[in-house]
Amino acid sequence: MQLDRRRFLRGSGAFAGASAFSAPFVLGQGSPKVVVIGGGAAGATVAKYLAKDGKGAIDVTLVEPLKQYQTCFLSNPYLGDLRQYETLLHTYDKLASQYGIKVVHQMASSIDRDKRLVKLADGSTLSYDRLVAAPGIDLKYSSVPGYSEAAAEQMPHGWKPGAQTKLLKARLDAVPDGGLIVMLAPPNPFRCPPGPYERVSMMARTLKATGRTKCKIIILDPKDKFSKQGVFQQGWEKYYPGMIEWLTPTIYTEISSVDPATNTVVTGFETYKAALVNVIPAQSAHKIMLDAGLNNETGYCPIDAFTMKSKMDGNVHVIGDACIPGDMPKSAFAANSQAKVAAMSIRADLIGAQAFPARFNNICWSMLETDDCIKVGGRYEPTAEKISEVEGFVSQPDDTAAIRKQNEQELLGWYNGITADMFA
Amino acid sequence: MMRGVEYLKLSLLRRVSFAMSACVLVGPACVLAACLASSPSAVARDLAYGEYLASECVTCHQVSGASKGVPSIIGWPEDQFVAALSSYKRKERDNQIMQAIAARLSDDEMKALAAFFASFGPKSTTKE
Numbered sequence: 001m002q003l004d005r006r007r008f009l010r011g012s013g014a015f016a017g018a019s020a021f022s023a024p025f026v027l028g029q030g031s032p033k034v035v036v037i038g039g040g041a042a043g044a045t046v047a048k049y050l051a052k053d054g055k056g057a058i059d060v061t062l063v064e065p066l067k068q069y070q071t072c073f074l075s076n077p078y079l080g081d082l083r084q085y086e087t088l089l090h091t092y093d094k095l096a097s098q099y100g101i102k103v104v105h106q107m108a109s110s111i112d113r114d115k116r117l118v119k120l121a122d123g124s125t126l127s128y129d130r131l132v133a134a135p136g137i138d139l140k141y142s143s144v145p146g147y148s149e150a151a152a153e154q155m156p157h158g159w160k161p162g163a164q165t166k167l168l169k170a171r172l173d174a175v176p177d178g179g180l181i182v183m184l185a186p187p188n189p190f191r192c193p194p195g196p197y198e199r200v201s202m203m204a205r206t207l208k209a210t211g212r213t214k215c216k217i218i219i220l221d222p223k224d225k226f227s228k229q230g231v232f233q234q235g236w237e238k239y240y241p242g243m244i245e246w247l248t249p250t251i252y253t254e255i256s257s258v259d260p261a262t263n264t265v266v267t268g269f270e271t272y273k274a275a276l277v278n279v280i281p282a283q284s285a286h287k288i289m290l291d292a293g294l295n296n297e298t299g300y301c302p303i304d305a306f307t308m309k310s311k312m313d314g315n316v317h318v319i320g321d322a323c324i325p326g327d328m329p330k331s332a333f334a335a336n337s338q339a340k341v342a343a344m345s346i347r348a349d350l351i352g353a354q355a356f357p358a359r360f361n362n363i364c365w366s367m368l369e370t371d372d373c374i375k376v377g378g379r380y381e382p383t384a385e386k387i388s389e390v391e392g393f394v395s396q397p398d399d400t401a402a403i404r405k406q407n408e409q410e411l412l413g414w415y416n417g418i419t420a421d422m423f424a
Numbered sequence: 425m426m427r428g429v430e431y432l433k434l435s436l437l438r439r440v441s442f443a444m445s446a447c448v449l450v451g452p453a454c455v456l457a458a459c460l461a462s463s464p465s466a467v468a469r470d471l472a473y474g475e476y477l478a479s480e481c482v483t484c485h486q487v488s489g490a491s492k493g494v495p496s497i498i499g500w501p502e503d504q505f506v507a508a509l510s511s512y513k514r515k516e517r518d519n520q521i522m523q524a525i526a527a528r529l530s531d532d533e534m535k536a537l538a539a540f541f542a543s544f545g546p547k548s549t550t551k552e
Contacts (some may be wrong), residue, residue: 049479333483340479354472359480359528363521379524391527393520410484410521413493417484424488 031059032350035118035128037108037288039064039092041073042320042335043134044422049343051099057351061102061126062095063118069423070161072192073332074415077367079158079169080202081209088161090423108135111292113313130346133294133301133310134320134335135286136160137191143282144184146257154260155277158199159191171276172203177212179275182265184255185221186280189300191321191330193227194376196280198366201232204240205369215275219246220255220267227329228366228376231395235368285322300324305382306358307345308338317342326386327378334362336418358382365411373407374399474536480525481537487544498544505538506531 036047039062047062054060069090077083095101107121111133117125139157141148147155158168175181181203185196200217207215226232236244253268258279265272284290284299294301294312301318302311305326310316319342320335328334341358348355363377378392395407485497497505511517512526529537 053475336483337480340476344476356473356476359477361480361483361525375520377521377524379528391524393524409493411493413491414484416490416492417482417486417494420486420488420490421482 031057032129033059033061033127034130034132034346034350035126036060036062036132036134037111037118038134038136038286038320039066039069039103040134040136040320040335041071041332041418041422042136042339043132044069044092044095045336045339046132046134046317046319046343046346047101048095048099048422049340050346051095051101053343053353054347054351056100058347059102060100061104062092063104063106063108063120063126064092065105065107065121066162067091067105070165071332071415071419072159072161072165072195073418074411075158075161075165076195076198076202078165079172079199080205080367082202082205082367082370085166085169088165090419092423094424108288111288111294111316113292113316116315128315130350131316132342132346133289133316133318133322134339135288136321137283137330138286140282140284143187144255144258144279146259147279147281151258151260152279155258155263155279157280158278159186159195159280159283168278172206175207175212175215175275178214179212180272181215181217181276181278182272182274183217183219183278184258184265184280185219185223185226187222187282189298189330190280190283192364193329193331194232194364194366196221197226197228197232198368199278200244201235201240201366201368204236204243207243208240213243215243217244218272219244220252220265221246221248224248224250227364228374228394230397231374231399232366232368234397235372235374239369239372285318289318289322294318296324298324305385305387308342308358309345317346324386326380327389328360328362328380328387329364331362331364332418333364333414334360336421337361360387363410363414365407365414367408367411368404371401371408372404373411374404375407375410473533474540477529477533477537478540481541485541487541489545497541500538500542502535502538502542505541506534509534509537 034050036043043062047060050058051060070088074083074088078085078088092103096103108118109121110119116128119125139159156164156168156171158164183196183200200219203217251269256266256268258265258277263274263277265274265277285295285301289295289301294310294316296302301323303309303318303323304311308317308319310318319338321330325334337360344355347353360380363375365373365375367373374395376394378389380387381390484494487498489496489498509526509529512522515523
């Protein structure tokens with residue numbers, strides 16, 4: 001039986017040593033170190049499960065710049081006046097106090113894969129035996145001519161949480177009756193595939209509820225189809241007739257430019273002078289991943305579907321929106337599911353815990369109107385090629401009102417469940 | 425979670441010890457077979473597997489028993505828990521999500537989950 005240093009230092013008189021049996025790390029080396037970059041649905045979950053199931057045998061550090069995390073999920077219902085902003089906020093306090101995770105509130109600035117170091121914004125470094133990279137996405141501002149990070153103050157993207165979410169809501173509330181809203185939807189692959197379409201539903205809800213039914217929302221979409229399209233479009237006709245128009249490049253040809261100073265969008269078809277322009281640009285894995293060479297030509301990071309290990313580096317796992325998730329979408333549910341597979345794989349590698357076949361799930365709910373929520377979901381298994389869908393389901397146009405209402409209840413229950421799973 | 429694991433461990437150990445004591449009556453060969461089938465490492469594996477399987481459930485079903493929107497699954501009698509999952513698997517019970525989840529659970533996996541969640545307090549009185 002091997003006494004590890006952590007247990008020894010803790011001075012446990014009642015040492016029974018179950019977890020020390022298989023630990024390959026010997027006295028003097030200390031506990032294996034895992035650094036997690038990013039405290040979202042992927043990162044917070046993997047940190048918690050490594051600490052919880054590792055029972056102190058793994059030294060877990062979570063690097064996340066924000067002290068207060070705002071979920072992207074349910075931010076659309078906030079735009080739709082169905083949710084208070086404060087209910088989207090969570091802290092990392094319990095991850096530190098209950099699970100012993102070292103939470104470092106800094107931005108990770110770079111990864112040195114050769115030396116197995118993460119460099120932080122203040123210049124200090126963290127060494128790791130295993131890195132879990134869950135930094136999410138970056139927006140490619142230059143994918144839209146005339147758009148930039150500075151322009152996002154005038155034409156909010158609202159695709160990263162926090163100030164942008166609130167700015168978009170404030171701008172929505174300021175749109176006069178009869179005003180035009182233009183959304184530039186992103187090309188695939190992007191974070192939250194149903195997100196843009198739930199967003200216009202919720203924008204229209206707020207406009208309608210405040211008597212601004214002469215407003216119009218035009219979606220300029222580079223894609224020729226989108227998630228849950230049939231039931232979204234049916235819902236728009238039912239609840240917001242004449243208020244939402246979805247255009248593809250066969251109509252508008254191309255986005256020639258946007259001008260934040262005048263809130264103008266110029267397409268090959270028409271020039272729109274809008275009261276609010278919501279630009280959701282193209283996306284990639286976060287820059288820290290690209291700088292570390294963990295991506296491929298798609299701009300995202302290829303992984304081994306059995307372990308969520310990077311195909312570029314066996315000491316790194318990539319989970320959440322930064323990875324290439326095969327048939328899974330880039331969603332919080334998927335990220336949380338991938339985190340559990342990664343945690344199991346890492347515990348097996350570092351402390352000899354048992355590994356079981358990876359299982360993945362996803363469900364994405366979207367609100368159309370109060371009491372009417374649609375969903376898409378599936379279960380997935382790893383293959384040599386990718387995470388593959390085994391079975392899927394999607395809401396149907398002829399769903400009963402009771403089913404749609406139940407979906408809404410599931411969404412609210414899931415929100416409480418996943419945030420407890422991440423943070424409590 | 426600790427409480428659930430400890431409970432599951434006890435529950436599985438009880439089953440192993442029952443199997444072994446029953447087998448002693450019919451001869452040494454059977455004792456050996458029972459030991460092979462339920463060795464300590466197999467029990468540990470079941471425990472860890474039950475906990476891993478449960479991690480799939482707790483994305484929506486909270487171990488606190490909170491049941492707003494999604495029913496509580498803690499503290500159920502184990503046979504009822506398995507019966508509910510089985511009826512989802514046969515698609516007799518209606519919910520797309522639960523049908524998809526149950527579709528890939530074996531009987532043993534359902535039992536492991538039932539034992540795990542049974543340990544977390546009394547059954548919720550909230551209607552499903």
